[in-house]
Amino acid sequence: MSHRVFINDVAARDGFQIEPRWIETADKIAFIDRLSATGLAKIEATSFTSPKAIPNLADAAEVMRGIHRAPDIDYVALIPNVKGVERALSVGTDELNFVMSASDSHGRANLRMTADESLARFADMVVAAEGADVRLNASISTAFGCPFEGRVPADRVMEIVARIADLGIAGVTLCDTTGVANPLQVAALCEAVRTRYPGLDLTLHPHNTRGMGLANALAAWQVGIARFDAALGGLGGCPYAPGASGNICTEDLVHMFACMGVDTGVDLDGLIAVSETLPSLIGHDVPGQVVKAGKADRRYRLPAAIA
Numbered sequence: 001m002s003h004r005v006f007i008n009d010v011a012a013r014d015g016f017q018i019e020p021r022w023i024e025t026a027d028k029i030a031f032i033d034r035l036s037a038t039g040l041a042k043i044e045a046t047s048f049t050s051p052k053a054i055p056n057l058a059d060a061a062e063v064m065r066g067i068h069r070a071p072d073i074d075y076v077a078l079i080p081n082v083k084g085v086e087r088a089l090s091v092g093t094d095e096l097n098f099v100m101s102a103s104d105s106h107g108r109a110n111l112r113m114t115a116d117e118s119l120a121r122f123a124d125m126v127v128a129a130e131g132a133d134v135r136l137n138a139s140i141s142t143a144f145g146c147p148f149e150g151r152v153p154a155d156r157v158m159e160i161v162a163r164i165a166d167l168g169i170a171g172v173t174l175c176d177t178t179g180v181a182n183p184l185q186v187a188a189l190c191e192a193v194r195t196r197y198p199g200l201d202l203t204l205h206p207h208n209t210r211g212m213g214l215a216n217a218l219a220a221w222q223v224g225i226a227r228f229d230a231a232l233g234g235l236g237g238c239p240y241a242p243g244a245s246g247n248i249c250t251e252d253l254v255h256m257f258a259c260m261g262v263d264t265g266v267d268l269d270g271l272i273a274v275s276e277t278l279p280s281l282i283g284h285d286v287p288g289q290v291v292k293a294g295k296a297d298r299r300y301r302l303p304a305a306i307a
Contacts, residue, residue: 015235103146179209183219233286
């Protein structure tokens, strides 16, 4: 198989949201602009949520207004409620990514509502977006497992997907929020959703908390998934999911597909160059591997004693 894949980088939202140090608005804009030059399909630029909940994204409107938008990239924002829809639409956001949890425990910790309550709110948010030139997506957190309840039954996730589809939302993202999924589980659930709802744009959002992120992405691709979330440098993690470290690393994911001959449309060298700027931007090292080791085709000189 060699079907094209589409990468949504979420570092500017999912990555920056848990950083303890304030990242200047101008630096966020410059970072997103550099990402835009690499050919990504989407960039999740920010979240229109309460500044009290996520202080580092308090400048969401300024960021969305300030970026230079590439014509072939969709600029996405995470949206928690109707007010967030209104704020995002006012600055011309291309895609609104609604968020909920498949697990009621995680939903109460993260959003202060159960899955059913989130779905009721989604209905209001869909109405608020009616008539706007905007795409809607719904992300289902803890789709593969919850840090409080354990494994989430696939039937429950399928029920949630059905209700999202009934609302007329165009896309669904299955999120391994705490990195508990394994490749067989990911393949089975992705294939089930893709088979039952072929009209939905299905995205996988893997985390690498337990080192299975790229394996899970590969398993999803092997059953036909073509859309993936990833974060430059492997940034990110959920503040309401104990032990949940970062997303899979964008440049590592693109590198894997490039080595396999799979087209991502992304300039890998350009992506690595942007990743090299992350430690100075956020003030600490990042877990990405390719930026440290170089691409697989990197060659070294033999030691002088051998040469």
